[in-house]
Amino acid sequence: APAAKPLPGYAGFKNADAVIVHSSTTIETKRSAFGTxxxxxxxxxxxxxxLPTPNASIVADRDAWQVQIDGVKQPRQLSVAELKKMGLETVTMVLQCSGNGRGFFPSKPSGTQWTVGAAGCVVWSGVPVREVVKALGGVADGMVYMTGTGGEVLPAGIDPKTVMVERSVPLSAMQDALLAWEMNGEPISLAHGGPLRLIVPGYTGVNNIKYIKQLAFTLKESEAHIMSHGYRISPPGSKSDPSQPSVQEMSVKSWINSPLPEAGTQAAGMVQIHGVAFGGMHAVKGVEVSTDGGKSWKPARLVGPDMGKYAWRQFVLQAQLPKGTHVLASRATDEKGNLQPETRGENQSGYNNTSWADHAVTVTVA
Ligand code: MSS
Known part of the structure; x- marks a missing residue:
């Protein structure tokens, strides 16, 4: 096996045993490290x-970070210190990269070959966007999108639109969105977008803008390449274009985190088959587990605290696994009755993979 790549400096606090370093800007959680x-x-x-991670100087004086709020009746710049006085909310949310599960596409789309670990369930604290908007007189007339811009310093001499991280989401996403300064009980690290990050619960990772420097309510979608052409559901073999659906709302998904084939041959007997399930925009209603590759299903039990509709739930099925090879799969249902599909939605860039078949694991019991 090739030697593990070292953690980049800004991510030096990561547990090297729990992650896979794909590159200096892409680090995945190991499936076996999700725990319970x-x-x-x-x-x-x-x-x-x-883009390259900004310089750590941007988190030296967090309260001084400024964000420009535009497309409201009274546009203005606000510091984090000012935002902290305007409201407080906490949301637990699945943060998941749009390309999580890309590594299961047989077409091997270009991009990081994530399997399940470009996702996590994290707690964010900050001010509700709707409170900020209210304090600034409300959204300007006719605006259709909420557009966030990342604070990276862009390389000189190129059209900023080709590289800047700027994404638009429907105005309705404002209702549950936060401008967050805290993650899992700590000021947001540079790696995860500190000093200030836009959190859009239920939307894929890319819509959650780190180091946010501008939040604008706009008539049109951003013309940044990452919005117009990036993160589009393009038919296999085709080029991306702005007419194709943008990768935004997440949908129902689950996977098993134990037992895993990487743990080697298991001893016959009782196992606790466990994993995580989330609904994206809706709460998870239930999870079923199969030990025969999806021929038959049994209801799993949801365990652990319910942290709200944007969080994931843990599930467990206790089973006796006899000697042999077993294909273990899980499929979740959300409260609207949407069932996690068997197959992935094929697309050129390998986005939104929710296929239960792709996420199944084969374990050997001796
Ligand atoms: N933001 C900014 N500013 N920049 C960048 O680059 N990225 C994205 C988000 N945001 C970015 C941002 C992505 S793409 C993702 S996933 C996310 O973020 C991640 O997060 P973390 O914290 O985990 O790192 Mo895919 O869809």
Whole structure:
């Protein structure tokens, strides 16, 4: 096996045994490291940066960080110190990269070959966007999108639109969105977007803008390449374009975290088959587990605290596994009755993989 890549400096606090370093800007949580405690510890959470990570000086004086609020009746710049006086809310949310599960596409789309570990369940604290908007006189007339811009310093001499991280989501996403300064009980680390991050619960990772420097209510979607062409559901073999659906709301998904084939041959007998399930925009209603590759299903039990509809739930099925090879799978249902599908939705870039078949694991019992 190739030697493990070292952790990049800004992510030096990560537990090297719990993560896979794909590159200096892409770090994945090992499937075996998710544990059973609902919340993903910060030192195990995945990292994905589309640009080089900003200089640590931006988190030296967190309260001084400024964000420009535009597209409201009274546009203005606000510091984190000011935001902290305007409201406080906490949300537990699945943060999941749009490309999580790309590694299961047989077409091997270009991009990081994430399997399950570009996701975690984390707690964010900050001010509700709707409170900020209210204090600034409300959204300006006719605005359709909420557009967040990352605070990375862009390389000189190129059109900023080609590289900047700027994403638009429907205005309705404002209702549950936060401008957050805290993650899992600590000021947000540089790796995860400190000093200030836009949190859009239920939306895929890319819509949660780190180091946010501008939040604007806009008539049109951002013209940044990452919005117009990036993160689009393009038919296999085609080029991306702005007419294709953007990767935004997450949908119902689950996977098993134990037992895993990487643990080697298991002893016959009782096992606790456990994993995580989430609904994206809706709470999880139930999870079923199969030990025969999806031929038959048994209801699993949801365990642990319910941290709200945007969090994941842990599930467990206690089973006797006799000697042999077993294909273990899970499939979740959300409160709207949406069932996790068997197959992935094929697309050129390998986004939104929720296929239970792709996430199944084969374990050997002797
Ligand atoms: N933000 C910014 N500013 N920049 C960048 O790069 N990225 C994205 C988000 N945000 C970015 C941002 C992505 S893409 C993701 S996933 C996320 O983030 C991640 O997170 P963490 O914290 O984990 O790292 Mo895919 O869809």
């Amino acid at each position: 405690s609902v919340i993903t510890p910060s030192n195990q959470l995945y990292v994905r940066n589309n």
